[in-house]
Amino acid sequence: MSTPTPRPRPAAPGGVQSTLMVAEREIMTQARSKSFLISTAVLLVLVLAGIVLTSVLGDRLRGGDTKVAVVPATASVIADVDGLEAVDAADDAAARALVESEEVTAAVLPDDDADNPLGVVVVCLDSAPDGVLQALAVTPPVELLDDTGTSAGLRYIVSFVFGIAFFMAAMTFGSTIAQNTVQEKQSRIVEILLSTVSPRALLGGKILGNTVLAVGQIAAIAAVAVIGLVVTGQDDLLGLVGAPVAWFVLFFLVGFVLLAALFASAASLVSRVEDTGPVLTPVMMLVMIPYFGVIFFNDNSLVLTIMSYVPFSAPVGMPVRLFLGEASWWEPLVSLVILGATAVGVTAVGARIYSRSVLRTGRRVKLSEALAKAA
Incomplete structure (x- = not known):
């Protein structure tokens, strides 16, 4: 075997x-x-x-762009300004009506006063809109000596x-x-x-x-x-x-x-x-x-x-x-x-x-x- x-x-x-x-x-x-x-x-x-929460809270804190009424003569003033949203109005009266109805925060209208070198006036309802004024303000460039980046x-x-x-x-x-x-x-x-x-x-x-x-x-x-x-x-x-x-x-x-x-x-x-x-x-x-x-x-x-x-x-x-x-x-x-x-x-x-x-x-x-x- x-x-x-x-x-x-x-x-x-x-x-x-x-x-x-x-x-x-x-x-x-x-x-x-x-x-x-x-x-x-x-x-x-x-x-x-x-x-996502950071994005949502950030948008809420920013509150979105501030609505500002403009007429054809002042539309270019806020065209490239961050934080402001232009709302077109036919004339000064229509812009002022939008402010009075609180549909917009303020209105930017032309001003012919010789003492106003800017040539525009900001029209608001009962208080000066600080956000609009700061957005329209012209600030000089800033140079930082210690720029941490x-x-x-x-x-x-x-x-x-x-x-x-x-x-x-x-x-x-x-x-x-x-x-x-x-x-x-x-x-x-x-x-x-x-x-x-x-x-x-x-x-x-x-x-x-x-x-x-x-x-x-x-x-x-x-x-x-x-x-x-x-x-x-x-x-x-x-x-x-x-x-x-x-x-x-x-x-x-x-x-x-x-x-x-x-x-x-x-x-x-x-x-x-x-x-x-x-x-x-x-x-x-x-x-x-x-x-x-x-x-x-x-x-x-x-x-x-x-x-x-x-x-x-x-x-x-x-x-x-x-x-x-x-x-x-x-x-x-x-x-x-x-x-x-x-x-x-x-x-x-x-x-x-x-x-x-x-x-x-x-x-x-x-x-x-x-x-x-x-x-």
């Missing part, structure tokens, strides 16, 4: 293939999660609602938006990496995974998958913001924030790889979700510092310059400086190179710590011990 020929075992996947498999698993797991889908949808709706309010809003977007995305997906790492370790699923892929491939897949999700969410927010600005007629702001937003997405892509490696390697030091607080606190501080730094020091050029070159805060500091026009063309390139080199170094050290700690259960692995073994 012949012995059946055993089937050859399938070849173990290579490092790149293993990393892509883990990344696909991370992406599909998150994409099928109702909490992730709902939170992303809510976030996009809030962004769009905020833009951006109002304090707009400076704060843009700084806040960049800071909060970085903070929320980094914390959300970084915490997801940490939680999944500990749960896999606590449930011993990691032992099954490591029987197929290497620890470095497992870590690389987690970083790659969550980076794709995080950058995708940031890109979706940017796309919704652009659509909202265009639909609400605020597309003039795109010229101001377009390039800084593109740089922010690029910086976030590289910066999140660095943070993801820190979240995963730190979480691999413990075996229970309850023990993640102490090991993740330093990493969370690195996420919070750029957010609070750009909020409290958005008007301090020295602090922003330092932030734009420190790897952990560059994804926020440099885009803000680019928006404010305070960075030269070469500065984001240099900062990105520094951030990329740091991300590669931190990921390499984090991978060695992860591979030495992820299979160890029981007591918490001390950081000094993990670093010593990773040396």
Whole structure:
């Protein structure tokens, strides 16, 4: 009786293939999660609602253009004046009738008085219309010796938006990496995974998958913001924030790889979700510092310059400086190179710590011990 020929075992996947498999698993797991889908949808709706609300409130605060009655002789006076809407009247009497009926705020009529060099008179009902007078006033050009180019309010809003977007995305997906790492370790699923892929491939897949999700969410927010600005007629702001937003997405892509490696390697030091607080606190501080730094020091050029070159805060500091026009063309390139080199170094050290700690259960692995073994 012949012995059946055993089937050859399938070849173990290579490092790149293993990393892509883990990344696909991370992406599909998150994409099928109702909490992730709902939170992303809510976030996009809030962004769009905020833009629409800003536009509506702005229009209401401006109150629209002020209606002013004009006759043929004075129509050209307010033809190009912002904030005034011309209402044609056949003659002076008809213009005055429009004012008396309160259909218009005022009327601009010709004046033949020799003492009036302007040649026009503003007719109103019971009080001088300050808005009309200010719109018609001729003011000389103003030269600013210290022209910062951006109002304090707009400076704060843009700084806040960049800071909060970085903070929320980094914390959300970084915490997801940490939680999944500990749960896999606590449930011993990691032992099954490591029987197929290497620890470095497992870590690389987690970083790659969550980076794709995080950058995708940031890109979706940017796309919704652009659509909202265009639909609400605020597309003039795109010229101001377009390039800084593109740089922010690029910086976030590289910066999140660095943070993801820190979240995963730190979480691999413990075996229970309850023990993640102490090991993740330093990493969370690195996420919070750029957010609070750009909020409290958005008007301090020295602090922003330092932030734009420190790897952990560059994804926020440099885009803000680019928006404010305070960075030269070469500065984001240099900062990105520094951030990329740091991300590669931190990921390499984090991978060695992860591979030495992820299979160890029981007591918490001390950081000094993990670093010593990773040396």
